[in-house]
Amino acid sequence: MQDHNKLFEDILRGLGTQSEVTAHEDHSVQLPATETFDPTSKFLTFRLSCAPEKGRWTVYPSRTTEKCFTDKGEEAQMFVHVCGHKPLQFGICHHQHGAEFLHKYYSSGMKCLTVFADGSAQVFYPSGHLALIIVVTEENGRLCMVYEDSDAPKQTIRAVFQSDGRATCYHSNGNIWLSLNRLGGQCLDEAGARVRRWSWNSLTHTPLRPVFLSLNKSVGVRVFGMKQVFVSFLAQGQQAKVSVGACCVQGESEADGRTSITKEELLVSAARIRIHMAIQCLHQSLQTPSHPGLARTTLAPHLHDVAQRLQNISAHVMMSDSERASFHKYLEGCF
Secondary structure, three states: OHHHHHHHHHHHHHHHHOOOOOOEOOEOEOOEOOOOOOOOOOOOOOOEOOOOOOOEOOEOOHHHOOOOOOOHHHHHHHHOOOOOOOOOOOEEOOOOOOOOOEEEEOOOOOEEEEEOOOOOEEEEOOOOOEEEEEEEOHHHOEEEEEEOOOOOOOOOEEEEEEOOOOEEEEOOOOOEEEEEOOOEEEEEOOOOOEEEEEEHHHHHOOOOOOEEEEOOOOEEEEEOOOOOEEEEEEEOOEEEEEEOOOOOOOOOOOOOOOOOOOHHHHHHHHHHHHHHHHHHHHHHHHHOOOOOOOOOOOOOHHHHHHHHHHHHHHOOOOOOHHHHHHHHHHOOOOO
16 A cells, blocks of 8 residues: 555656656657756747656657546446446356256366356366366355466466456467456457457447457357356367356445445545546646646546545445545545
8 A cells, every 4th residue: 555655646746846748749758857948938849759768758649548438427437336246147157056066077087177066167178287267256256267278387367257247368478358347348459459449338229249269279258248258168079168247236236325345446446536637737737838837727527526426435445544544645636
């Protein structure tokens, strides 16, 4: 938590002490930290981007940076997710919860699949290496992890799926390939460039074009919708199908109005608002670098509403004194 505090203090301190920067529409701009502006000057000097050096700011053009949220309601929904969830159909397909142990073997006698009574399971490659594992987490949640078939001491993780709808798949080079959350998803190429993006809420008018990924010769991922996400395993005549889509039952918040949000999620949400405030201050500095004494930037109305919701929710979240102090520090200046 001290590291988090230092991070945001450094951001705000940097906004106030670093030299002002300006941005041209098509270029990134860097100005030396020692360079200052004369308030009476009518000219604004700048330098095109060069090799990064210590003590310089770098401002990238807006076309190469993506907005975190495209809709105010969408932003508020991402900041605070107040829906409880129960895993209903997450795990090995066609396996009844509470059923007896299930085992499958390859023709060589090596174990292929083990399913336990609580729904947890293990799938193995013919080599004997772990292919995927399903575990039961706190609050009866589910987690599925897919591994590469490798002789390395520590197997590479190729995908992670959670029953709340969050998921990430990775290219063989370690870069993110597929990312899913409660709002939508996106696909990226091996270099990290986004090639596709969608929102679950918009799919009522435009059906999602299915996404198919082949993590390796035995494991594939198929995405048909928020709740229709599947991992398929096939090797030496044995197969397994795992449902890993969102199993969130909407509208099951606690009767007293409290939410299922954790303190970590609450602190991260508050920190994100703090970052938004810092970015707004930076934009103001970019627009008027010769007038650093302008009035404080006003927080956008929808962010103010989110901050107020976080403030109300915090009363029902257990936190230590230091964590609560950090939470209030993040929201300082929002009200």
